[in-house]
Amino acid sequence: MTLVKQKVLAMNGDEAVAYAVKQSDVDVVAAYPITPQTIIVERFSEYVHNGEVDTEFVCVESEHSALTACLAASAVGARAFTATASAGLALMHEILFVTSGCRAPVVMAVVNRALSAPINIHCDHSDAMAERDSGWIQIYAENSQEAYDSVIQAFRIAEHTDVLLPVMIGLDGFFLSHTLENVKVLPDETVRNFVGTRKFPLVKSHEGKLVPFRLDPENPITIGPLALFDYYFEIKRQQEEAMRKALPIIKQVHDEYAGISGRRYGNGLIDAYRLEDAEIAAVCLGSTAGTVKTVVDELRSKGIKAGLLRLRTFRPLPTEEIKNALANVKAVGVMDRACSFGGFGGPVFHEVRHVLYDLQTRPHVSNYIYGLGGRDTSPMMIHQIYQDLQQIVETNRVEKPVQFIGVRE
Amino acid sequence: MSEWKFTAKEIAEKPELFASGHRACAGCVPATVHRLVLKAARGPIIASHATGCIEVSSTIYPYTAWRIPWIHTAFENVAANASGIETALKVLRRKGKIKNEHVDVVAFAGDGGTYDIGIQALSGAAERGHDFLYVLYDNEAYMNTGIQRSGGTPHGAWTTTSPAGKVIPGKPQFKKPIAEIMVAHEIPYVATASPFYWKDLIAKARKGLEAEGPAFLHVIAPCPRGWRFPTEKGIELSRLAVETCVFPLWEAVDGEYRLSAPSKVIALKPERKKPVKEYLKIQGRFRHLFTPEHEHVISEIQEIVDKRWKRLLKKCGIA
Structure with missing residues (x-):
């Protein structure tokens, strides 16, 4: 792998995230505004309205619906992204577990912010820590450059067929989200090639056929059924297995990315x-x-x-x-x-x-x-x-x- | 909207997309409603379900009654599921990542998932104009959790959270006019249906699928367990709900209300309108009203039914 020539853009953390999403061939973004995440959805709306991305942006009526729409879009086969913070993440709480349980590789930026009460818009990690056990991969960025790099890597990690887990990229509210930094960005094509297209593992459908794991009228499958004491536990056990498998894949994706960007964050872990x-x-x-x-x-x-x-x-x-x-x-x-x-x-x-x-x-x-x-x-x-x-x-x-x-x- | 013409034979020959063998209760009318709605499918279709009776009884892992792609995520968000599915289909088709053909999207939810916990997601999806059919199968209480009152439970009905007490005889409030709330969203198609009038129901489901934009189909779906009636009476009750004007059949195309045939007959021949008593007396959930101290509640129910019927006739340009 050879290093690619990169542009330097003055961006804050939120803008860096939006820029990474713009380059990652994302199909669906569904999001709801909340400080200090707002700049992400604002910038992304501009990309959409100026025809700079081929992405459907759904301005939903709540974070609960934002994540639900991403999960459902992901189940159809779309690459889906959302972003939130604080109360928004808390409102998603229920769907965070459903997303990981449905093995939907949604990527989300969490602009870390304190939880109420008292209401406070500034940074701490109480929002993401409250979701520690939700079955999401959690990566925390040190600076806006890392936020940019990590979002791109996140799609590869989440969608890896041995992983198939949603990924949260944490960036500190205001300290990163609103602070201008020189961010090196890869060329669009490089990012597009790096993230590639989504691959789908084959699963056994109820008709006994091996079919791609997605909602496809030609190969119907049921996603999100009722599983009781006889199967629930195995399904959860598989999620834990996927988490273990994610460890080397996070490193591998990080190394591959370092090969083209020249940027390393330790060993990725x-x-x-x-x-x-x-x-x-x-x-x-x-x-x-x-x-x-x-x-x-x-x-x-x-x-x-x-x-x-x-x-x-x-x-x-x-x-x-x-x-x-x-x-x-x-x-x-x-x-x-x-x-x-x-x-x-x-x-x-x-x-x-x-x-x-x-x-x-x-x-x-x-x-x-x-x-x-x-x-x-x-x-x-x-x-x-x-x-x-x-x-x-x-x-x-x-x-x-x-x-x-x-x-x- | 061109009318889809079909015969009973054609409907019988269409594949059962909602397979038998599910574990709904004996006499479950909601299950029949699902079967009928899917008879209206015009091609590839993806379904989503809110948490509820049919969701749990049709997908007990590793079994499923769904011969079409189906997803459930949670209780309050089926309209957001549909939003995500419809959006993904649109963009993936545009990008050539899936075959370039139209796929319909249908969302099913009960009254709890629609009137109460799901109304935010539903209202949002309607406002955004996603192209999908939302089917409310209304069995008028939280039946999945054991008969608790919802915003769709009618006045006076017994449920486990609106018991027929000595002081308060059943649910004090009235049923929320959900279909009219959906008309107020200015979506292209809203209709009510009853499984007794199955042809009307299927035709309306088809119109809902064909409508470009959000469509809302409100179906009365009697529940033998929750309404306390013998299992063979469900379809008869579906008929009486219409004949008493408790649940009139109408549709609103682009906001223009019009009565459907079974209710239009009553509008034109008011003597055919049956008293609500005939509908109530078959159901155990209203049994406590047939006592001297609570009889006035039946009059209250008759009054609200008459008032709403009159208002509907006005909206339909009759009266």
């Missing part, structure tokens, strides 16, 4: 920064990683062995990669931009700490809940986390396993 010899490490998702990297560089310049593990793919959870990346770290600070009220720390903390339990010698793991409702996360706060980790290493104990950073207590 995790993105380790100065972690090889690190003694203390933060773990985070999304745009915060940029700030953390700056802090890591500052600490390194002072001889402190700090590192960062950014989880790019949160579902399926790359357990082996996380384990290997953090095995030799002495103290791990997991950053959560969401709360699990009444639980023991935030959702990312649960997962990371849980994965590390299997190690013979385990690092100390502490949790830092930060940035809810768009609260600014300054380098100073990140320094505070690393100082805490240093203290954990020195005292060899975790005083406070769960802390809230940057909040008036």
Whole structure:
């Protein structure tokens, strides 16, 4: 694979997503506006109204219908995309499970925003974390460039016949969605070739024939039947299997894309920064990683062995990669931009700490809940986390396993 | 719209797209309604279903009664399913990704999935003008969950959430005029139908499929379990609903109302209009009304039926 010549466009994260969708030969977009996702649907509407895409855009009356229409379109064989945030994702909750259960490879951009109440339009991860178990692949972008690249990759991952699962691309509300960035874009044709056309696995129809898995009058199949205690469990088990199979495919698609774009995000699953010899490490998702990297560089310049593990793919959870990346770290600070009220720390903390339990010698793991409702996360706060980790290493104990950073207590 | 002419023989010879062997209850009129609607198919067709009796009883995995492509996703969103299907067919045909022939789209939902939880998606799909036929099979309560009242349950009816209590005898509210709400959406075709008048029903389903844009077919579909009547009485009740003007038959083409033949006869010969009592007395769900303390509810039902009938006649340019 040879690198392709690319254009640089000044775009915010939402525009980058819309641009990626424009290039990906999407058949149906059904979406409903919600801050901070709105720019995606606005830009895409312009593409449609100016005849720049051959896509049907359905301006539905709710997010519930947005995802339903995408799911149904996908069942007919269309490549379908939607985008939402916060309350919109929450309204889709029911259909998120139906989409993954029907094995419809819908791609969705989630512009991560806090959930009400109080109502708040700014970034945190409570929306997507609440859908952690909905059977969707979840990839979180660090910057708008990655949002663009990930949307293109998402179609390939979702539609891979070993996967057939919907994919959510998370990008931090306002931090990415509304912030101008230089985004390198591939030529239209390159993207079109990369995403290719949808392939359909063969399934056994009720007439006993092997037919493509889609609603086709010539080969009728029933999608979304009633399955009770005698079959439901096997169908769910298959979904879990598909998630496992997605792990190498996410990497493979990421590598292939890197071959033409020259851009890598770790190995596609995790993105380790100065972690090889690190003694203390933060773990985070999304745009915060940029700030953390700056802090890591500052600490390194002072001889402190700090590192960062950014989880790019949160579902399926790359357990082996996380384990290997953090095995030799002495103290791990997991950053959560969401709360699990009444639980023991935030959702990312649960997962990371849980994965590390299997190690013979385990690092100390502490949790830092930060940035809810768009609260600014300054380098100073990140320094505070690393100082805490240093203290954990020195005292060899975790005083406070769960802390809230940057909040008036 | 040109009229599709057909004979009973032709209908009998058409394939059964809704196969027998499903697990609907004995005497289920909604199942008959589905069978009749699909007799109107004019070519390739994709169906979608809201959660409900027929959805669950026709697709118990690994079996299915659907000889056509069929999808169910949830309860409140069948019109959004249809929107997605119709949109996908349009764009895939345009791009040459599927064969260049027309595929009809039909959405089925019960009263709960239409009057109540599904009305938002339905209204949205109608406003956007998707080309599909929406069939409401109205058995006038949430029968799938065990007979709970819906916006389609008639006044005075017993259900498990509008019990025939000592203080409140059945459902206090009246049935929502859903078909007229759909006419107000200014869609090309809205009609009501009854399976007793099966030819009328099939012809209307066909017109709904042929209409370019959203079409809405409201079918009365008596439920022996929920309405409490013997299983052989379903079609008779479908007839009485029309003869009493509880459920008059009409269609609105581009917003122009006109009575269908079975109701037109009554409009022209008002002496043929039967009292609602004849319809109510066969049904256990109205049994509590036939007592001295609740008899006034029957008069209330008669009043609303008369009022609505009069209003309909006006809309049809009669009276």
